[in-house]
Amino acid sequence: MKIEYQLEKVEKNTKARLGKIKTNHGCYDTPMFMPVGTKANVKSLTPEQVKDCNAAIVLANTYHLWLRPGEDVINHAGGLHKFMNYDGPILTDSGGFQVFSLAKNKKKDITEEGVHFKSHIDGKSLFLTPEKSIQIQNKLDSDIAMSFDECPPASASYDYLKNSVERTLRWAARGKQAHTNKNQSLFGIVQGGAYEDLRKYSAIETVKMDFDGYSIGGVANDGESKEDMYKAIDYSIPYLPNDKVRYLMGVGDPIDIIEGVIRGIDIFDCVLPTRIARHGQAFTRKGKINLNNSKYLEDFTTIDESCDCYTCKHYTKSYIRHLITTKESLGGTLLSIHNIRFLIKLTEELRIAIKEDNILEYKDEFIKKYCNK
Amino acid sequence: MKIEYQLEKVEKNTKARLGKIKTNHGCYDTPMFMPVGTKANVKSLTPEQVKDCNAAIVLANTYHLWLRPGEDVINHAGGLHKFMNYDGPILTDSGGFQVFSLAKNKKKDITEEGVHFKSHIDGKSLFLTPEKSIQIQNKLDSDIAMSFDECPPASASYDYLKNSVERTLRWAARGKQAHTNKNQSLFGIVQGGAYEDLRKYSAIETVKMDFDGYSIGGVANDGESKEDMYKAIDYSIPYLPNDKVRYLMGVGDPIDIIEGVIRGIDIFDCVLPTRIARHGQAFTRKGKINLNNSKYLEDFTTIDESCDCYTCKHYTKSYIRHLITTKESLGGTLLSIHNIRFLIKLTEELRIAIKEDNILEYKDEFIKKYCNK
Numbered sequence: 078m079k080i081e082y083q084l085e086k087v088e089k090n091t092k093a094r095l096g097k098i099k100t101n102h103g104c105y106d107t108p109m110f111m112p113v114g115t116k117a118n119v120k121s122l123t124p125e126q127v128k129d130c131n132a133a134i135v136l137a138n139t140y141h142l143w144l145r146p147g148e149d150v151i152n153h154a155g156g157l158h159k160f161m162n163y164d165g166p167i168l169t170d171s172g173g174f175q176v177f178s179l180a181k182n183k184k185k186d187i188t189e190e191g192v193h194f195k196s197h198i199d200g201k202s203l204f205l206t207p208e209k210s211i212q213i214q215n216k217l218d219s220d221i222a223m224s225f226d227e228c229p230p231a232s233a234s235y236d237y238l239k240n241s242v243e244r245t246l247r248w249a250a251r252g253k254q255a256h257t258n259k260n261q262s263l264f265g266i267v268q269g270g271a272y273e274d275l276r277k278y279s280a281i282e283t284v285k286m287d288f289d290g291y292s293i294g295g296v297a298n299d300g301e302s303k304e305d306m307y308k309a310i311d312y313s314i315p316y317l318p319n320d321k322v323r324y325l326m327g328v329g330d331p332i333d334i335i336e337g338v339i340r341g342i343d344i345f346d347c348v349l350p351t352r353i354a355r356h357g358q359a360f361t362r363k364g365k366i367n368l369n370n371s372k373y374l375e376d377f378t379t380i381d382e383s384c385d386c387y388t389c390k391h392y393t394k395s396y397i398r399h400l401i402t403t404k405e406s407l408g409g410t411l412l413s414i415h416n417i418r419f420l421i422k423l424t425e426e427l428r429i430a431i432k433e434d435n436i437l438e439y440k441d442e443f444i445k446k447y448c449n450k
Numbered sequence: 451m452k453i454e455y456q457l458e459k460v461e462k463n464t465k466a467r468l469g470k471i472k473t474n475h476g477c478y479d480t481p482m483f484m485p486v487g488t489k490a491n492v493k494s495l496t497p498e499q500v501k502d503c504n505a506a507i508v509l510a511n512t513y514h515l516w517l518r519p520g521e522d523v524i525n526h527a528g529g530l531h532k533f534m535n536y537d538g539p540i541l542t543d544s545g546g547f548q549v550f551s552l553a554k555n556k557k558k559d560i561t562e563e564g565v566h567f568k569s570h571i572d573g574k575s576l577f578l579t580p581e582k583s584i585q586i587q588n589k590l591d592s593d594i595a596m597s598f599d600e601c602p603p604a605s606a607s608y609d610y611l612k613n614s615v616e617r618t619l620r621w622a623a624r625g626k627q628a629h630t631n632k633n634q635s636l637f638g639i640v641q642g643g644a645y646e647d648l649r650k651y652s653a654i655e656t657v658k659m660d661f662d663g664y665s666i667g668g669v670a671n672d673g674e675s676k677e678d679m680y681k682a683i684d685y686s687i688p689y690l691p692n693d694k695v696r697y698l699m700g701v702g703d704p705i706d707i708i709e710g711v712i713r714g715i716d717i718f719d720c721v722l723p724t725r726i727a728r729h730g731q732a733f734t735r736k737g738k739i740n741l742n743n744s745k746y747l748e749d750f751t752t753i754d755e756s757c758d759c760y761t762c763k764h765y766t767k768s769y770i771r772h773l774i775t776t777k778e779s780l781g782g783t784l785l786s787i788h789n790i791r792f793l794i795k796l797t798e799e800l801r802i803a804i805k806e807d808n809i810l811e812y813k814d815e816f817i818k819k820y821c822n823k
Contacts (some may be wrong), residue, residue, distance in 0.1 A: 117772065121494070121779045123760075129750075144774045146747060153748055155767060162764045374519060375526055391535045395527060399490065399519045406494045406779050 080166075080221060082107075082343070084323040089434035092341035095425070098134075098322055101222045102158070103258060105133035106321065107343040108427050110334065110420040111168060113351065116141045117151070117161040118368065120351045121410045124163045129387055130418040131425070134166040136346045140175035140205075144198060147218040156218030157160060166344070171210045171252075171266075175326070175413070177200070177228045177298070190246065197198050206250040215258040222256065223292065224249040226266040230299040238270045243281045253286055262289035264324065267313045270295060271305035273379045278311035290322040293342070297327030306333065310340040317341075331423055331447060333362060335440050338427050345386040345424075350416030355409040357401040360419040362446050368412065373398040377426075386418035398402040402411050452662050453539075453594060453635040455480075455695040462807035465687060465714035465719050466563035466800070471507075471695055473539040473593045474633060475531070477692070478506035480695065480716040481800050483707065483793040484541060486724065489514045490524070490534040493724045494783045497536045502760055504798070507539040507593070507721045512586050513548035513578075517571060529591030530806040541719070542592040542738040544583045544625075547700070548603045550671070560600065564618065580625040588631040595629065595664065597622040599639040610641045615652045626659055637660035637697065640686045643668060644678035649685035663695040666715070670700030679706065690714075701792050704733060704775070704796055704820060711800050713808040718797075718808075723789030728782040730774040733792040741785070746771040760784075765816040 083097040088094075096107045110337040111134045112119045112127055119127050119135060127135060136192035137157060142148060154160040157167050176185060191206030207225040214222035226245040229238060245268050256263050265288035269275030283291065293313050298308040310325065317323055322344060325337045329347020337345060350360070357368040361381040368380075374395040388397070388411040400408030423443075454472040461467075467479045484507045485492045485500055492500050492508060510530060512564060513592030515521060518776050527533040530540050536650070549558060553567035578664065580598040588593035599618040602611060618641050638661035641649030656664065666686050669679040690696055695717060698710045702720020704714060723758040730741040741753075750768040760769070761784040773781030796816075803812040 103738050116776050116778055117769070118780045121783070123780070123783070141776075142519070145776050146768070150748055150772075151766060154750055154766065158765075159770055160772075162769070308723055375523055377527055391531075393527065395519070396490070396524060396533055396535070399523075399533075403491055403514075403518050405491055406782075407491045409779075410494070410496070 078260065082290065082320060084319055086431060088431040088436050089229040091339045091394070091436055092404075093338050093431045093436050094341055095320070095428055095431040096343060098166075098343075100134075100219060101291065101420050102166040103133070104162060106428055107426045108334075108338045108431070109133055109344045110138070110329065110424050111136050111344060111346040112417045113215070113346055113348045114163075115348070116145070117157060120355070120413065121406060122413055124161070124334040126387070126410075126414055127163070127417070128165065130414060131421050132165065132417065134168050134344065135163055136168045136170065137161075137217070137219065138175060139210060139272070140167045140170070140172035140179070140219065142217060143172060143213050144196060147242070148213040151183045152218070158218070158380060166220040168221040169214045169217050169223065170326075171223040171225040172213070173210070173226045174204055174228050174298070176205055189386060207248040208255040209265070211255045216259065218258065219261060219354070221262045221283065221290065223264050224252045224266050224288070226268060226294055228295055228298045229270070230269075231270070231305060232299075233270065235272060235275075238268075238272060238275055241270050246279065246282050249283060250286060251443050253288070264288050264290040264292050266292045266294040267317075268295045269312070270299075271312075273308075273309040273312045276309060277316055280313045280316035284318060285315060290324060291317045292326050294326045297347075298327065303333065306335060307340065308335060308378050310342065314341040326393060329420060331420065334420065334423060335427065335443060338431075339426075339436060339440065350420055351413045354412035354416050356393040357398075357408070357412065364447050364449060368394060368398045368401045368408070370398075380415055381419070384415060384419065385422070386415045388415040451633065453692060457692055459804060461804040461809050463810055464712045466711050466804045467714055467716060467807050468801055468804040469695070469716060471539075471716075472596050473758040475506075475537060475539040475593060476506070478539070479801055481707075481711045481797045482506055482717045483702065483797050484509075484717060484719040485537075485790045486719055486721045487534070487723070490517070492734070492778060493576040493728070493786065495786055497534070497785075499760070499787055500536070501538065502738060502792070504794050505538065505788060505790065507541050507717065508536055509533075509543065509591065509596060511543045511545070512542045512583060512590065513545035513550060513552070516545060516586050517569060521586040523593070525589040536801050539592040539593040542587045542590050542596065543586065543699075544598040545578055545586070546583070546595040546599045547601050547671070549578055550811065551775070558711070562620070563609060580621040581628040584625045584628045584636070588629065588634065591631065592634060593629070594637060594663065596637050596640050597625045597661070599641060599667055601668060602641075602643070602673045604643070604678060605672075606643065608645060608648075609728045611641075615642050616650050616719075619652065619655050622656060623659060627662070637648060637661050637663040637665050639665045639667040639699070640690075641668045642682070642685070644674075644681040644685075646681075646685045647650070649682060650689055653686045653689035656682060657689060657691060663692070663697060664690045665697040665699050667699050669698065670720075676706065680709060680713065685717065687714040702793060704793065705791065705817060707796060708800065710815060712809060714814065723785045723793055727785035727789050730781070731786065732785050741767060741771045741774045741781070743771075753788055754792070754820050757792065759788045808809055
């Protein structure tokens with residue numbers, strides 16, 4: 078079946094939405110943060126560790142899996158769920174973002190047909206089209222596939238963006254046409270930078286195609302400001318239907334998640350919690366901390382006293398600092414668990430705030446602590 | 451309390467022993483394989499994952515923990531168990547082996563007082579003595595501490611080894627004198643290369659000092675042959691008391707474990723299962739396999755059909771190969787779990803074989819499959 082979104086409540090003072098997503102792999106509450114499992118695993122974590130963070134949907138990357146091990150291998154394995162041993166829902170991106178961010182030397186040739194570029198692994202010439210992206214995702218058999226879109230940088234001109242939005246719409250239509258997996262949902266992506274008319278146009282035209290959900294893209298590509306991100310959301314949301322889920326792509330900063338939820342976003346994904354973990358950084362209610370700091374050498378308290386994650390239940394900053402500074406990968410694993418749980422717990426608290434109609438107070442309170450104001 | 455060893459049975463046709471070790475952190479069956487947690491963690495695994503392999507004693511490295519984070523940090527944390535969140539027994543080595551194997555440029559200056567050498571991390575001058583090694587281990591508060599010994603290479607001459615054995619005996623006496631942790635057991639180490647008279651002398655003199663257990667060292671230093679290892683065991687065992695545990699240091703090859711058990715060894719440790727895991731290798735009943743091999747690209751069977759580990763319950767060779775070849779650390783984690791469980795399961799089967807008095811048949815059967823004979 079396709080996913081179903083059920084809107085349960087809109088918060089009194091904002092556009093924040095409480096809802097449920099029904100998938101082939103369980104029913105889950107929104108707003109929700111989705112951990113990223115780039116190459117069919119959330120870096121260094123077992124699926125049990127991911128689920129223990131109360132994660133629901135996990136994101137996997139079509140571009141990476143297309144290159145290695147190849148979509149046919151995963152298809153022959155019985156699909157992504159069986160391959161990676163994850164029985165929760167999986168969303169695959171379209172590969173579009175990686176083509177634009179990872180292509181060797183960032184060189185690519187965008188034609189109406191698709192994008193020619195070179196592999197970031199071995200420099201091999203590759204060609205990705207809307208049809209190919211969907212065919213790969215059909216074979217991966219994720220719960221949710223994304224349309225193939227162009228992800229222009231924040232520096233792109235209005236004229237460039239206008240053309241790009243038009244092409245992305247044509248690509249979305251071609252992808253929808255090519256989509257054959259009856260058990261897989263397909264989302265459309267709204268682009269248009271920080272321009273009100275482009276976002277409106279992109280949203281209206283994408284919604285006309287009737288996708289199973291809608292995503293707002295182009296907010297975390299390359300150099301977008303927070304202001305532009307909030308504009309992109311505000312300009313797109315009014316034209317998205319209430320009965321479909323709304324996904325803000327690539328966003329995982331805690332404050333951005335709060336701002337996104339307030340503006341009407343339901344789901345988020347980002348590599349941030351696992352990436353900063355590998356560098357020794359942890360989210361806390363009082364802002365990010367870096368466990369490499371020597372002040373934690375004999376700090377026998379947990380990362381965040383209000384946290385209920387596995388890491389905070391069992392380990393001190395002193396121990397995690399030791400693992401991080403001696404390059405033991407368990408350090409990154411423990412911090413990844415904490416950081417993922419931190420963002421998921423944040424969305425759980427936002428759901429309560431929506432229920433209680435006090436999300437603006439929650440935001441103020443959170444930011445006051447998080448930014449040490 | 452000190453550990454207690456209870457001999458339950460000697461196998462009918464060999465010297466293989468079934469026994470129990472009672473520690474401050476539980477009572478466990480021997481023969482036993484101990485996973486190595488060099489820097490206060492079994493590389494990339496949580497303590498729960500280690501325990502899930504049915505592990506009991508875990509080994510940690512005094513040399514590494516002395517350098518980072520320092521024994522005082524761990525002492526202030528409440529000892530190694532609390533620091534690393536492991537509630538099973540912990541054995542610490544003396545640092546002797548690392549001094550001889552890891553010292554910068556392998557240069558060291560051995561005096562009667564101790565060993566001068568340079569840190570493998572930053573080249574800093576260090577001085578380790580029998581007393582210092584024991585003081586560090588006392589502070590780490592492991593269940594079992596090891597005496598500080600010299601680990602000469604296999605190429606050492608008889609005369610060198612004779613002097614070395616004498617010095618190691620004097621060091622053992624000094625360490626025993628310095629040992630003050632009433633809750634920590636202290637083991638003596640038998641040295642003497644592959645020379646019958648030296649092993650006999652070393653064993654008899656070490657036993658005279660009345661340690662809580664005895665270890666056979668110098669069998670996995672640098673270039674020892676299997677034949678020399680078996681000689682070292684055979685020449686030492688007759689002089690070790692029946693009511694104390696016997697530990698063969700640094701040995702983790704499956705066939706060596708079987709041969710060691712047959713010769714009367716109770717416990718083993720080795721980095722082998724986790725080290726080869728990080729390079730993509732797995733133990734199987736039919737010998738070691740390398741998951742980098744392209745023949746596993748679409749191999750949707752588990753590593754070893756007879757294995758009951760977490761990895762073999764949930765993952766295919768195809769998936770693990772994908773993780774290993776794309777350098778995802780979860781691949782090494784999954785293989786570490788499998789390899790540790792493989793060796794622990796081997797010791798479980800050896801215990802049954804001892805009970806059933808058929809360990810020689812078990813050995814023949816195992817080797818026939820493992821070596822594809």
